[in-house]
Structure formats: structure tokens, C-alpha cells
Amino acid sequence: MKSNWQKILNDRIQLYGHLNWLVIADSAYPAHSRQGIETIFADEEQTTVLARVFADLRACKHIRPTICIDEELRFIAEKDAHGVTSHRKKLSRLLEGYSVRALPHQEIITRLHRLSEKFRVLSVKTNTRIPYTSVFLKLECGYWNADAEARLRALIPLRDGWSDGYDDEGVPSPESFYPDQVSEAFKESENCPKPVPKPMRRH
Numbered sequence: 001m002k003s004n005w006q007k008i009l010n011d012r013i014q015l016y017g018h019l020n021w022l023v024i025a026d027s028a029y030p031a032h033s034r035q036g037i038e039t040i041f042a043d044e045e046q047t048t049v050l051a052r053v054f055a056d057l058r059a060c061k062h063i064r065p066t067i068c069i070d071e072e073l074r075f076i077a078e079k080d081a082h083g084v085t086s087h088r089k090k091l092s093r094l095l096e097g098y099s100v101r102a103l104p105h106q107e108i109i110t111r112l113h114r115l116s117e118k119f120r121v122l123s124v125k126t127n128t129r130i131p132y133t134s135v136f137l138k139l140e141c142g143y144w145n146a147d148a149e150a151r152l153r154a155l156i157p158l159r160d161g162w163s164d165g166y167d168d169e170g171v172p173s174p175e176s177f178y179p180d181q182v183s184e185a186f187k188e189s190e191n192c193p194k195p196v197p198k199p200m201r202r203h
Contacts, residue, residue: 005042005124006052012038012122013056017063018141021112023123024050025134032123036116039123046128047090050135053124054094063139067095070132071102081130091133108136 012022023029024046031039042049057065069091076084112121 005040005044005049008040009053009122009124010056012120013053013060013063016120016122016139018139019115019119020063020139021115021119021121022053022065022137022139023112023121023134024053024137025123025125026128026130026132027125028129028131029123029125029134031125032113032116032121034113034116036119037112037121037123039125041125043127046126046133046135047087047094049124049126050091050094053137060142062142064142065137066099066101066140068101068103068108068136068138069095070105070108070134072105072132074102076130076132084130084133087128087130087133091135095135105132105134112136 009022012020016022026046054065057063073084073088073091078085115121
């Protein structure tokens, strides 16, 4: 079934925010059964669709992407998937300048299923027939960043069970920041006022 994928994509980008996901997938990527994952088809090559996605994201100010790709992609031989070498080069150029993390394909799928219970996902299937080329974009707030979040969290008293992890609940845990971001954030927060602990009540 054909769809006006460009309009749907633009509409979802305007609607989506922090912790929503976009998937720009190869041809054999599955249509998920979870209600939170919407699947549409674009009869275009994957890098063409991805270029359009990045253009739309650059045009909006409220979100920015961090990216996951399949770890398996860099190990695929040309003899097993004709065109993979050229496709890797195209992807590398498109992803330049973005924060990119490679994870095993099944790990990404499992995480996506879990997150879709709470946050909406748009999956765009393309006509590219090269395995493990899907690109997963986790959307972040475009006017807030990890440095500012780390400084904020350094000033807020921790509570038992306050975070089940950034990806699950949208509350950043310390390990969700890069080590240099954490150290810089805490270094800059040394001169900030610290919360005063409440006195213990004696019984």
C-alpha cells in the first residue's frame, strides 16, 4: 500500500518530542505488532529517505537526533550482500557530525519494543535490499542538552529509585552521560549552592 510518506514524516516530526523514535529501515525490516509503532512505506532508496529526514530535523528547532545503527553492518562482506560497501560509505557521509552508537540488531529491536509501550515510534520501510542497514533515531530535546541536564541533576537530591534509566522512563541516569560530560558538569557545579540535608528525626 502506497503512502504519502513525506507528509506523514513531516507531520510526525512536528508532533514528536523527547524519547520518540524514527526508524529508517531496509526492505525486509518487519512491521511491528505493537500499537505504539507506526509503519509506513517509502518507495525510495534508504539513504535518500534518510537525507530527507535529516533535512526535516534541521528545519525544526524542538528536537535533535542521536543515532543507533546495527553493529552487524560493518562485518558484512560484499560477496554476501552486493552493494554493501558503497552503502556503508553513503551512510558514513550522511551520519557525519551526529552522535552514533553501534549496537547488536536484536538489542535495538528489544529496546524499541519496550519503549514503544510508552512512546510513539515511526518506522519508514524503504526499498533498499541490503541487510542490517536500518538507522534508528532517538529524538532528544533540541533546546536542552546533556551538559545542562547533568548540572541540573547535580543540584537535585537523589531519592531511592528516582531513576530506572534514561531510556525507560525519560529520567537520565548518570551512566547515560558520556564520562567527559559528567566530569565537566560536576566540575562546573562545584560553586553552585548544594541542597541542605534534612535533619534526621529521632524516635
